[in-house]
Structure formats: C-alpha cells, structure tokens
Amino acid sequence: MNEAGIGRIEAIEALTRKSLWLASWMVHHANHIRPNVDGVKVGGHQASSASMAALLSSLYFGVLRPEDRVAVKPHAAPVFHAIQYLMGRQAKEKLVDFRAFGGAQSYPSRTKDSDDVDFSTGSVGLGVAFSAFASLVQDYVRAKDWSRKDVPEGRMIALAGDAELDEGNIYECLLEGWKHGLRNCWWIIDYNRQSLDGVVREGLYERIEGIFAAFGWKVVTLKYGALQRAAFAEPGGESLKAWIDACPNALYSALMFRGGAAWRERLSDEIGDQDEVSALLARRSDDELAALMANLGGHCVESLLEQFEAAGSEQPTVFIAYTVKGWGTPLAGHKDNHAGQMTGDQIEQLRRSHNIRPGYEWDLFEGLDHPDALQGFLDRVPFNTRASRRLTSPVVPTIGPQLLGTGPTSTQAAFGRILDAIAKTDSELARRIVTTSPDVTVSTNLGAWVNRRNLFAPGEMADLFQKEAIPSTQKWRFGPDGQHMELGIAEMNLFLMLGAAGLSHSLFGERLLPIGTLYDPFIARGLDALNYACYQDARFLLVATPSGVSLAGEGGAHQSISSPLIGMAQDGLASFEPAFADELAIIVDWAFDYMQRSGDARPDLADWPRDVTGGSVYLRLSTRSIDQVPREVNSLLTNSVIGGAYWLKKPTPECDVVIAYQGVLASEAIAAAARLGGDRRNVAVLAITSADRLNAGWQAAQRARLHGDKSLSHIEDLLSEIPHRTGIVTAIDAHPATLGWLGSVLGHRTIALGVEHFGQTGTVPDLYRHFEIDAQAIETACRHFIPRA
Template sequence: MSLPAGVCSAAPSSAVFGRQDVTSSAEPDLHALSEIARRVRWLSAAIVDAANRGRLNDTGIKVGGHQASSASMVEIMVALWFHNLTAVDRVSVKPHASPVLHAINYLLGDLDRAYLPTLRSKGGLQSYPSRAKDPDTVDFSTGSVGIGATATIWAAIAHRYLRSKFKGTPPAGRFISLLGDAELDEGAIWEAVADPMVSQLGELLWIVDLNRQSLDRVVPGIQIDRLQGMFEAAGWQVVTLKWGERISRLFSQPGGEALRQRLDAMPNEEYQRLLRASPTDVASRLAGADPAPDLSALLARMDTAELSAVVRDLGGHDLGLLVRTLRDARSDRPTVIFAYTIKGCGLPTEGHPNNHSSLLSESQMRLLAERCGTSLEDPWRAFGEESVPAALCEHRSRDLARGASACREEVNVPRSLAHAHRRPVSTQAALGRLLRDLANDAPSIAARVVTCSPDVASSTNLGGWINKTGVWSSGERIDWFADDSERLLRWAEAIDGQHIELGIAEVNLVGLLGELGATWSRWGQRLIPIGTIYDPFVSRALEPWSSGIYAGGQSILVGTPSGVTLAPEGGAHQSITTPSIGLEQPGCTAWEPAFASDLEWCMLHAMSQVGLAGGTSAYFRLSTRPIDPALARVPDDPVLKERRRRQVIAGGYRVTDNDPSAENVTLIGVGAVMPEVLDAARTLNSAGVTAGVVCLTSPDLVFRAMNEGSGDATVLDSLLPRQARSPLVTVQDGHPHTLAFLAGWRGDAIRCLGVRHFGQSSDLHDAYKLHGIDTVGIVDAALRLLGR
C-alpha cells in the first residue's frame, strides 16, 4: 500500500494471543461508502434536531445534543462499521458521537425507526452510549470522558485472562476506542496507557478524532508532536492521518511543498479561522504576509472554490485512506491513529469555535438535507431497496451479527467454609485466609476468582492467595527470586495465575475490575473479580468504578485498611467519608463486618451475587485491627448459627440477649469499633443502665429495608423492634451522619458518634479518644441522651 506523504506506514496484521484475523481483504466501494456517510451525517443531525425542535418541551431546559461532534466522526465510523469491523470486534464510541452510532445501527437494521426521535427521552436513546440502557448494540458505556476510552484496554486484558483459563471462550478481535483529542487531557488516559502490561496488547486500536476543538475553545497551539511522543514512549505504534489523498496530490505539484509547510505550521486557531473564511479570502490567508513565490504561483493557478474545498481535505474524512489504514494496523503492539477532522464537517457550523453544543436552525437543517439528498419532512427515509448502499447495509448487517452470550455453567458459591474462627484476627487478615481456604474447600468456585491490586497485594493480605494461585501474566516470565529461601511471597508470573498486579493507579484497578466483571455478558464466562485498595483512596477510584457498575460490570472492591483505626498513618491515610460513599453507590452493596465470621459470610454472599444477570457489585470496608471472635457470641447450635448467618447477610444482628423492651439505651456499632461498643455496654450495665448492643454488617442493606422495602424487610424489626423504643447511640469509624437515618425508624432520640475531621498520627487508643469513639466517649453520649 502506498500512503500519502506524512502518513505513517503500518505493517500487515498477524494473529496474536486472543485475537482473530479481523481485516477485510475486499476492496471498498468508495461511492457506496460516501453515500452512506452522507446519510449518516444527516441522520445523526436529525436525531438531535428531533429531540429539540421536534419535541414538546415546556420545562425551559434545553434537551441538547452534539451535532458538530458527531459530524467529525462520520467517515471514521462509516469506514469501520461498513468495511473494517467484524462481529468479534468491540468498539467504544466517544460520548458526543452517540447519534452517529444510533444512525449506523438504524441503517444496519439493529435499531427500530421508532427510536430515532427519542434521544434523551424516557425509554429512548440515551444521551451517551449506554451498554445497559440503549435499545441497540452498544459495546461500552461512555460519558465520563476518558473512562470509556480506556475500557477497551481492560476488556482486552479480561478476554486474554478468560482465554488462558477456560476452554471454549469465544474469540475476540480488535478492541477499538474512538475518542476526541480533547479527551486526551484526562489523566485516566495516561494512567492506563503507561501501565507496562498495555504495550503487549496488539489487539488495541485507538482512533483519535483530532478536530482540534474542545467544549469551549479551539485547542491552542499545535500539540500533536507531544501526543505522538507520549504514545510512542509507551510502546504504541503511532499513525497520523493529517491530509487526504486529494490535497496530498497537490503537495506533489510545484509550490505544493510550500503549501504543506504553510498548513503544517499553522496554529490550530488560524486553521479553524481559515475554515470560516469566505472562499474568496482563503488564498490571501494561505499566502500570509510574506509568501514564497512558488506558493503564490500555486494559489494563483487554483480556482477559488477548489482551494476552499482542498484545505478541508483531511485524513479523517478520506474514506479510502481510512479503510486501508484500519486494515493494515499492526497487531504486535497497540496502535493509535490520529485522524485529523473538522468539527461539524459538512454542517453550516463546521469549524466554528462555539459549535460544540449549538443546534442547527430549521433553515440550516433544510440546507443540510438538500446536501445529503434527503428531506426534513421525511428525515428517516431509508435507501432504496435496489440501491448499492442498501445492499451494502444488508451485507454488513449479516457480517456483524452476534449470537447471545449466556453463561454456560451453574456456579454455586458456598454459604460458609468449614473453618472455625477462634483467635483474634483482623477482617483484612480474615479475607486472606478466606481466599486461601476457598482454593482448598471449593476449588471450582476459587477457579472463578481473580484478584487485582495496584501494587498493594502483600500489604492487603493477599499473600497466601498469591502463593497458592500465582500471579497472572499473558506469557511465562522468569522468577529470578525462585531460589531465595528468605522470600515469603512467591511472585511467579505465569499464564495460570489468578492475581493481576497493576501499577500504583487506582483508576486502572477499578477499570480492570469492571471489565473482568462483565465477561459473563460479553463472552459467557463468569468471573468473580476482587480488588484490594487502601480505603483512603476509594474516593480517587470512585468515578471509574461507578461508571463500570453503570455499564454492567460487577465486582468486589475491598477498601483496607480503613478509618482512623489505621492510627499511626495519620490523617492523610485515614478514610472518613467512605462509609456513606458505599451506602450511596447504586448497583452496589456496602459491607463493614467487624468479626472474621461475619466477613466470611458476607464475602461469600457477595461473591454469589457477582457475574450474573441481576447481580450486584460489593464494597467492603475492612480493618487491620485484630478482634477477638468470641465477642461476636456466634451460637454453637447449627440451627441458631444459620439463623445468625442470615442476620449477618441481611445487614445486622443483636449481640446482647437483653429484652429490647427493657433497654434504657441501644448502642449500635459497625466494624472495628465493636470492642469499644461492647465495653461501653458493660460499663453502662454495671452502672444500672441497661444497654443493648446491635452490630451492623451493612448499614446499606438496613437503609434499603427501611426506605425502599428491598432486602430483608424484617431486619429492622429484629434489630430495633417498634414496640421497644429507646435512645440510640451509633458508633462508626467514619462520618457519623452515615447512621443518622436510624432515628427515623421509630423516632428515637439519637447521638451519632464518628469521625468528622482529619486525624493525626497516634496509637489506636489516642485516635479513638481524639474523635470521641472510645469507650468513655460512647458511655458519655449514652448518659447525656438519658439526661444523666
């Protein structure tokens, strides 16, 4: 293949791990592709127009949409869907190009015509591509800029992991991200690109819509060299499609090289202004103040209209160039294609710096319809049945058809393991033991577990599990410390490992968790992904984790250690708001067990809910504080023990056996503070104040039972019987407002104890005293409520 000057060549593709040959050898029908591109440009604009001008709206709130951002992506997406894609490819579409995706799916017969006027309406097309909520095929949910683009990386790793574990896993092709150049401002992009594992993923293909505009402005200066260098330094193949074939032929004529140099040296702002200039002014703007003689001669020879058109001939709008470049992208390492485009290409607003969310008027829509060979009165008109574009749409619809990906095997997670909890142990250590025991007691379930960590595996107690199962790598690697007798953690990296270690980037961790948790719906193989992270950094990872849950990725995130219980680490490493973050996260159940037995039951229950239709993610807040399991008073009788287990997974249980109607005060604790809560109850009882104790394992589930009627509706009646009202003191190593809702159940007086300000380095007792969650603070709060 001969590419125009200025376009990087690409080696032919070849098969790599987990990837099929995905290229089409047939020559494209460029005329048919052009006709389809014209229709897609119209349909994407009409979808937004119908949502705004065509819909009754008495709220005064603009519906919105992105006609200009869609227009710049049309040729890129047409080249992909109508020539280069196969059914096994997966594509992440930039958020603001969702109308283009829906227009393409409509032409392919994957979207009913009735949905086209429903953008941003209830039950209609979502504002941004949504894998869970849109009615047509969407591979990745996007919307949070940077997060959707990087999802292809984690999906590629997840598929490689599946292929290494389970025979019969369906093949995958390329994992493609379509993203805007302004999206490269997001730090999530570079955290992902920089991870050492990513440079091995030859199935990755990113296409950057380089339209040189962001939401509010033209991207200043010329940044392409910096961006190219950053990808190259990370091991990516970089391909740049700046100019189309028409203007590239002009560059070879006398004066053409001077024209190229003039255009390449233009700042983005000057080029954008050139697009908005009158055709009669283009030549003088190109010439500049002191033009080279051969440039002046070239400009003088050119027709005004031709010159105005040729400066718009960018690589990202050249269908032939796009098709060949996409076909020939390398497969031995990831590829990024910088495709120069015009924002609003083909629209009356093309190139305008304020066109991001502007809407075409009726007269502008009529002009666009005329250019695209359609009409505003019949906006959804399809191609004629006997036309070449219609035949191509039908052909590509068959090529891209996918079968269902139902899970193939029943996976039954045990309710408990046959190991007693007798010695004081922290919930963090209990997690490590549970995973190790699971591999022995339930190997078929353990085979579905994959753990992940951002370089904190050993400090979050995954060492035993890693020694048992190994670290996963897409290929065998030499363990240079295998003969070191003093090494406690065996870090053998091989294709059969079950722990994936990432660099210190929490965003990458949760991105991978989301895609590992979506394999059941993508490829019919269920995984149970568990990620460990220092709890103070949950907030840093929250947006991408939440986005993954929104997209249908189910996983278990373990925040540990948590709270001021991590006293020596000081305020920088003491999490305060995470309990309420967990309670407020949709699609997730938040847990904070205090005892090893509670952790076992809650974790196994959470594992049973991950990786299946109707499943849910989970967040665990764990501690490094060893707690005596005897304090939980777990019954020995099997029937009563099972009753306790059910209470634990419903959200909480009573530790004391007082008659609730005889209690003067009820103390409610969560997590690591339970020893202080129980000690405070003993102190109060010795002073003649009858104090009951409730241990909550999931304030989240209790809140739902109270406010939503979901979960176990009887849990509150067992914890706080309506007929036995008493003042409440709640205690948590986190913000006190997390449990304030409990007062609303019976209308009790309440005092909520917790952490409201940054701490400092100290020992555990000083930390609890500083925040008023020690025994003395709890007793004092109870007596004050009672007026004593």
C-alpha cells in the same frame, strides 16, 4: 463495483453522509421541534458528531468484526445511534426521543441504551482507558485452559477527541499497558484541534506522537485525504502541502468556517503568485477548493479503510486522524461549535445539500442513490450480525463460608485466610477468581493467595529471589496460569481493571470473579472509575483495608472517614463492614453469588432492590484485632448478616437504650454495654454489618408501601422490638451520618458517634478517646437515655 452498481467506498461514503444527516437532525429535532416541557436546554453535539462521521462509518460499515469491542467518543453519540439505526439495531422512536425519557441516551450507555453499546462512555477519558484493560482481560481469559475456543479474538477500540487526552487516567493507563504487554488495542484520536472552549495549542500533535511512541505504541497519522494527496501530486502541490503543514490550528479552523472563497483569497495571497500553484487553484471552483481543504485524513473513507486494514493487532496502535469539527455542516471550523447548534436556516441549508424532503427526515435512504444496493451492502457488513454480541457464561457455584478459628483476629487478616482457604480447593470458584491490587497486594493480605495461585503473565517468569535462594515469604512466580494481576499505584487503573474483568462473561464468554484490594481511604482517588464500572454493571468484589482512625499510626492521610457513605450512595455496589470473621466468611460466600445474579423482576419493589439483579460488593475491613464471638453459624445468623444487622444482645420490653455499631467498634460497644449492665439497666446491642443494605431496604419498603405493599424492611422489623421511648446510640469508626439515620426509621431518639474530622497519628485508645468513639464515650451517650434512679 458490485452487481448493483455501487462500490464499497462509494457505499460507505453514502452511509457516512446519511449518518451525518441523521445525527444532525436528531439533535435539531430534540432542541427545536420536540416540545420542551421544562424549558431546560436539551443539548447535543452536532459538530463533535460530524467530525467523527467518517471515522465511525469506516469502522462499523467496513472494518469491524462482531468480536471487536468499541468505546465511542461520548460526544459522538448521535452519529453512533444513527449508524445503529441504519444497521437495524436501533428503533426510529429512540432517535426521535434522543435525550428524552426512554429515548437514545445522551452518551452511549451499555445499560440504558437499547442499541449495541459495548462500553459506556459518559465520563470523558474513561472509555478510552477501559478498552486497554479489556484487552488485558481478554488475553488473561484466552491464556487459560478452560477458556472457550469458539470465541474469536477481538480488537478493543476506543475513539476519543484530542481534548480528552487532557485526562490523566489515560496516561496512567499507558504505563500499565506497557508493563503488561498490551496488544489488540486501537485508539483513534479525532484530532480536530478544538476543545470545549476553543482551539487546542500548537504543537500538540508532536507531544501526542512522542508520548505514545515512548510507551511502545505504533503511531499512524491520518492527515491527508485522497483528494489532497492527488492534489499534492499535481504541479504546485508540494507548495500547497507545505502551506497546510505550516498553517496554525486556529487559522485552518477559521478558513474552514468561512468557505471556498476565503480559502482562495488566503492561498492566493500567500502561495498563489507561483504559476503552478495559481493554476492548481484555478482548476477548482470555490466549492471544489473547500472540499479539497476539508479532505483531511479523518474524513476520507478511502484513506481510513486503507490504514485500518493495514494495521495489525500485536502492537497497540494509535491513529491520529486529522479532522474538522463540524465537518460537512455549516458549523465546520467555528471555535464556538462544540455546544453550538445549527440555526433553522443552517439546518435547511444542510437539508438541501443532502436532498432531504420535508417529512422524510428519518427515512433510511432518503436523498441517496441506489437504496436497494445500499441495503444489500448493509446486510453484508461483517459487523452487522443478527446474533447478539453480548455473550453469556454459566454461573460458578459457591462453596460455602470458609469459617476460621475463634481466636482474636482482624477482618483484614480473616479475609486473607478465607481467600487462602479457597485457593487450596480444586473448585471452579477458585479457578475463576482473579485478584488485582495497586501495589498493596501484601499489605492487604493477598500474599497467601498469590503464593498459591501465582501472578499472571503471558509467558513464564521465575521469582529471581527464589532462584537465587534468597529467603522471602513471597514466592511470586509469573505465568499464564497465574490468577493475580499486579498493578502500579494508580487507583483509577484498579477500578478500570475490575470493570473490564467484571464484564468478561459478556465480552468474552467466560466468567471471572474479580477481587480488587486497596487502602480504604484511597477509594476516593479512583471514585470516577468506580462509578463508571458500576454504571456498566460490571461485577466485582472490592476489598478496602485498612480503614478508619483504627489505622492509628498512619495519620490522617491514611485514615478513612467518608468511605461508608460512598458505599451507601454508590448505585450497583452493596457495601458491608463486618466486625467478626464469621460474618466476613458469610458475606464473601454470598458476594460470589450476588456478583453473578441477573433477572428481570421488579427490583425497585424488592426488599433490597439489587437482590434480584445482583451487582458488585464492597467490603470495608480493619487491621485491628478483636475478640471473636464463639457461636454456631446457622441460617438465621446468615440471613441477618446479609440483611445488614442482627441483635448481638437482644432487647426486652424494658429496654432503655440500644447501642448500634458497625465494624471494628464492636469491642467498644460490648464494653460499654457491660458497664451499663452493671447498673442493672436494660441495654441491647445491635450488630450492623451493612448500613447500606439496611438503608436501601428501608427506602425500598417505604416506596413499596406507596404501591399498597404493607411489608416491613429488615431494620423496621428489628427496631419494632424496642419501645418507642428507647434511645439509640450509634457508633462507627467513620462519619456518624452512616448510622445516624436509624432514629428516623421508627422515630427513636438517637445520638450518632463517629469521626467527622481528619485523623492524626497516635494509639488506638488515644484516637478513640479524642474522637469520642471509645467505650467511655459510648457509655456517656447511653446515659442520656437512661432514667435516673
């Protein structure tokens, strides 16, 4: 008990009740009081928030330190926002506008919310796995001799509903965490035994416990609260405990909804004919009996604090917290309560039970005793620091494009050589790069980098082949100084790792420049996690190779078609597909700068929106070698490559046709132009390095013109050099829609060539001819725009 007459547990229990009320009222206000201008359901999750009220309150008001990072169960967003409001980190107006434009977000968002969100959790399951990779990144950073010593080691914590454990990425993550010695990670499962559409199957607890134990996790079960444990110690208590343990999930939920009288009737019928048990029940009123049966471990602040404070950090720990969905509300236990909301009568019932006067619903301590003492308690909460929990790290200088020779090469091979050239330097840039790959390190040309910079592990591990004098091109040593994180074959894990590493500057105060490589067609396998990483504004370089049907011998399963469209559509990701090594060198150097940018200017009115604030970068590369163009790399070429396109063969006023290509089809475009040139026709060749940059710049320029800005985008400038009668033939080893929009820029007639169907095995000439993207097909398409003599 403190000097103000309120103890720690009593204070957190009071703040739990307040958080529960605010969360419930927030959803009710959004759906039933705030005007609904479009008639669309607003939604919210009163029951899912209620089941986590005590869990979140015990963490934020009792256990967490500022260096700890938390991924909150997405459906518990209302109670999270309420807790932030109580700590002064969220404005009342944001709660009033919950799920409205400019208000608190439906699910905690690192980039959209104004309160203290560590990890966005809008996509179920991903926030859970993300916390584990954040812990691995923290260990990586702290192992380096350049890491900050003033940033304490934090715990990476995720709170998840039991239904989220259906998500496959969680189990992929468990295996990866075991391989890398995961530590400093807590997962807290809201085991309310209900999912979106009903009650979970019996026996789930045993499966959860067994799976986590198999991967080396400590399993802590929070099943009984302090009231229940006290009752079990009474005469007849063991019989009550045995009944609770044997009770099916659906029955327990139903009795929770029906209340104390129903509990008494059921317990009296099944175990109450014993004198001791009958007396145990008789000593409690219906309300007291209902409170006893609802006093599961996940709702008992005393039990939660006891277990959280006893848990260590060296072993990953999962807390299985038994809860009731809708706890503390009239919705408690009903199987339809996931998306259900309290009626007007029910919210009034809750209001009365919390002593909330009409008109005082948003007041911090309305209905609570000792408001001054509670405010004093909040001021002393360790997590409630006034300092920003988002850290900063200086920008790492780039070292300029690493230019290569002029012999034939593929962009994939050129990437490996560029990275090897950086690895040879003693630059800060080289030290801050961390690479990762889902078991395709060698086949994506990271081998030379790893040979020079080694693989990361907390302790030294020798290369056994090298130790046994067995010849091998891969000299892979593991150690704390290593700069490559090797992953298993799971693209979801790759993007979660890139996301966590790409937030290291903010989470741990040390900037990393993460590079992830994978096969281009398998981007789709991790697309949810890629989108999630970009949504958090994580910064990384994604290198996808090999790509397209140019990977001729591998067949349709390994040949990508739609990935350039993914690169164009994905927010927060600038995508490029260079053809030549010098283009790639320019882009890689630019990418390291772009990944570190931040700013508050109007990015929506910039020539390319993200140029102001930066983002992540995606490179689509090829294994097919092509002849290089000998030329000087000057500022004009550099700016054009980054802008997205340049004239490889400039047009004249008599230009009949433009061949616009992206990527590896440069050879076919050049060959087709040469054939047409033999007929003395004027043919221009437009080298496109980024359809994404061109399209986004064009879209931004059109929006800017609506605001009175008359400037042209880069692609408008380029195409303004050709007559309106000129035709455009686009060619790409990917879906033709990637470049097909070029004709819409200034109204030129356009034929778009590309790949629309699954590939197959064969030689490059066979497949190019089959899909009509070879030089002959490009020439044939061009002749449709050339007047006959």
